[in-house]
Structure formats: structure tokens, C-alpha cells
Amino acid sequence: MSELRDNLGRAKRAHQALRYPGNLAADVGQMILAPARAMPAIKPVRRNAWRWVLLGTGVAGTGIAATLALIVVIVVGAAHKRSQRLAMINSQAPQPLPAISLSGLPPLSLPSASFAQPARVSRDDTETNLFVGLPSLHDLPSISPDVPYTPISDSTQEPSS
Amino acid sequence: MLAAARQGDVAARAELLRRLQDTWYRYCYSQLGDGDNARDATQETALRFLQKLETFRGESALQTWSLGIALNVCRERRRCQRSDPGTLHEHDIVPEHATPAEDRVSQSEDRTRLSELMNALPPRQREAIVLRFFQDMRLEQVADTMGCAVGTVKATINQALRSLRKRWEKHS
Numbered sequence: 089m090s091e092l093r094d095n096l097g098r099a100k101r102a103h104q105a106l107r108y109p110g111n112l113a114a115d116v117g118q119m120i121l122a123p124a125r126a127m128p129a130i131k132p133v134r135r136n137a138w139r140w141v142l143l144g145t146g147v148a149g150t151g152i153a154a155t156l157a158l159i160v161v162i163v164v165g166a167a168h169k170r171s172q173r174l175a176m177i178n179s180q181a182p183q184p185l186p187a188i189s190l191s192g193l194p195p196l197s198l199p200s201a202s203f204a205q206p207a208r209v210s211r212d213d214t215e216t217n218l219f220v221g222l223p224s225l226h227d228l229p230s231i232s233p234d235v236p237y238t239p240i241s242d243s244t245q246e247p248s249s
Numbered sequence: 250m251l252a253a254a255r256q257g258d259v260a261a262r263a264e265l266l267r268r269l270q271d272t273w274y275r276y277c278y279s280q281l282g283d284g285d286n287a288r289d290a291t292q293e294t295a296l297r298f299l300q301k302l303e304t305f306r307g308e309s310a311l312q313t314w315s316l317g318i319a320l321n322v323c324r325e326r327r328r329c330q331r332s333d334p335g336t337l338h339e340h341d342i343v344p345e346h347a348t349p350a351e352d353r354v355s356q357s358e359d360r361t362r363l364s365e366l367m368n369a370l371p372p373r374q375r376e377a378i379v380l381r382f383f384q385d386m387r388l389e390q391v392a393d394t395m396g397c398a399v400g401t402v403k404a405t406i407n408q409a410l411r412s413l414r415k416r417w418e419k420h421s
Contacts, residue, residue: 095359095363098359098360099383100383106278107271108270108271108273109274112270115292116266116292116295116296
């Protein structure tokens with residue numbers, strides 16, 4: 089135990105005999121020794137934190153403004169493109185015909201007989217189309233209880249040629 | 250001088266570094282076990298010391314407070330090196346240039362044994378031993394430096410001494 093203590097005492101003496109090899113002040117430099125020149129970038133930051141707050145706010149504001157501007161440009165561009173497309177589609181669509189005034193046309197007169205009378209067809213045609221040779225409703229006798237029934241003669245069914 | 254250094258007086262700051270450089274170097278040397286590494290750690294300690302000087306409230310001695318910075322620097326360096334407590338060699342605890350020439354041969358074996366025992370200690374125990382016995386600090390100062398309670402420091406030192414004693418006797 090005393091041997092250990094002796095060695096510890098000897099180590100202590102040797103420890104206390106140690107010296108820094110050189111000049112520490114010269115090693116760390118005159119720049120470090122002078123605080124105003126030593127940390128020109130660090131000290132103002134620590135003391136003026138509000139400057140960083142302002143700087144951060146400015147950067148953030150600029151970023152937000154740029155983002156909003158980008159969004160506006162994109163929206164306006166999309167709307168412009170859409171209107172252009174619509175205009176192109178409208179130009180390709182058929183144009184409405186110009187209105188025609190009927191007042192300038194001559195009056196149309198058609199012979200009423202051509203509408204009223206049935207078309208005359210030959211017998212051969214009636215065989216193929218039975219309903220074509222039916223008499224017009226105008227030619228049918230009116231049915232009334234006061235008028236005695238008269239059978240339809242063949243002359244009505246068989247048009248005279 | 251401290252007030253002048255805190256206000257940025259270059260001469261006062263240089264004088265503070267001159268007074269504290271050996272203390273820092275000794276501690277870094279005992280923790281890192283390498284002259285170059287200890288020198289780098291000392292310079293890093295000086296930089297942090299100057300940066301934090303304005304925050305020093307005077308609740309403890311300036312040397313105690315600054316050794317806390319050195320302690321953190323060494324812990325970070327050890328963590329970066331990924332080599333647990335930093336292998337101490339025999340000449341790290343008792344450097345060649347710090348011992349009289351005639352004692353070197355006779356003490357060589359004991360130095361080797363002591364360095365091995367110190368290397369085997371956990372980092373916290375080694376820090377406490379170095380601060381308490383090599384830096385001649387009081388328990389309160391060690392507690393301030395290590396950032397823990399005095400009772401914790403006592404327990405840590407007792408564990409370290411018990412471990413050292415046990416292994417020393419075992420090797421004997």
C-alpha cells in the first residue's frame with residue numbers, strides 16, 4: 089500500500105512538473121485573443137438574434153410570395169389555354185344558316201285537285217297493292233239513318249280510264 | 250486582470266492563458282496520454298475558455314471553472330477517438346523529461362505498473378483521481394469541475410483507490 093502511495097506521489101510530482109510546450113497565447117493566435125476581431129461572425133449572431141428572426145421572416149415571406157405568384161401564373165395560364173381551346177372548337181363548329189325572310193318569296197299556289205284526288209293506278213298495280221285503289225273519303229257516301237243505303241256501284245271501284 | 254480580459258483586453262487575455270496553460274496541459278496529458286493530443290486539447294480548451302469567459306460568474310475559482318472546460322474537451326476527444334479512456338503509457342504519467350535521470354531505471358517497472366492500473370480505471374474514476382491527487386484540488390473543487398455532488402466525488406475516489414490498491418497488491 090505504501091508502495092502504491094509512493095508511486096502515486098512520484099506520479100504526482102512528475103505530473104506537476106509538466107509544462108505546456110510553447111506559448112499557448114501565441115498558438116491560439118492574436119485573432120482569438122481579441123474578441124472584437126476574433127469572432128466577428130459569431131458574436132453579433134448571439135447578441136442580435138432578432139436580426140436572424142427578421143432575416144428568416146423575410147426569406148419565408150419571399151418564398152410565400154414566390155409560391156403565390158407561381159400559383160397565379162399557373163391558374164391564369166390554364167384559363168387562357170382553356171379559352172383558346174374553346175375558341176378553336178367554336179371556330180370549327182358549323183355556323184348557323186342566315187335567316188331567310190319568307191316575305192320576299194312569291195306566293196305558292198298549287199292546284200287543289202292534285203292533292204284531293206287519289207292517284208290513278210292501273211288494275212295491275214292494284215293487284216299488287218290492294219289498298220292503293222281504295223276510293224277517297226270524299227267519294228264515300230255519307231252514312232246517315234235518314235238516307236237509304238245504296239250499295240256502291242262498280243263504277244266507283246273501277247275508275248274509268 | 251480578469252475584468253480586463255472579460256472586456257477584451259488582449260494583454261490580459263494572453264496573461265490568463267499563460268497562467269493556466271500548464272494546468273490545462275497537465276490535465277489533458279493525464280487524460281489523453283499523448284503529447285500532441287494533449288497540446289491540441291489544451292488549445293481547444295483555451296479557445297472555449299476565451300469564448301465562455303464572459304459567462305464566468307465567479308462562483309468558483311477561475312482555475313476550477315476552466316478545468317471543467319478542459320474536462321469536457323478531453324471527454325469529447327476520447328469519445329471521438331472511440332478508444333476508451335485513452336491508453337496511458339508509462340511515460341505519460343511520469344514523463345521522461347520530468348524525472349531525474351538516475352531514478353528512471355529503478356522506477357521504470359513501477360511506472361509501468363501504475364500506468365497499467367490507471368488505464369484500467371473507468372474514465373470518471375481516473376478524472377477524479379487526477380483532479381484530486383495530481384491537481385491538488387479539494388473535493389468541492391473536484392465536484393464543481395466534474396459537475397456532480399461532493400458525495401459522488403468521494404464515492405468515486407474511494408472506488409478508484411480501492412480498485413488501485415487491490416490490483417497493486419495482486420500484481421505484487
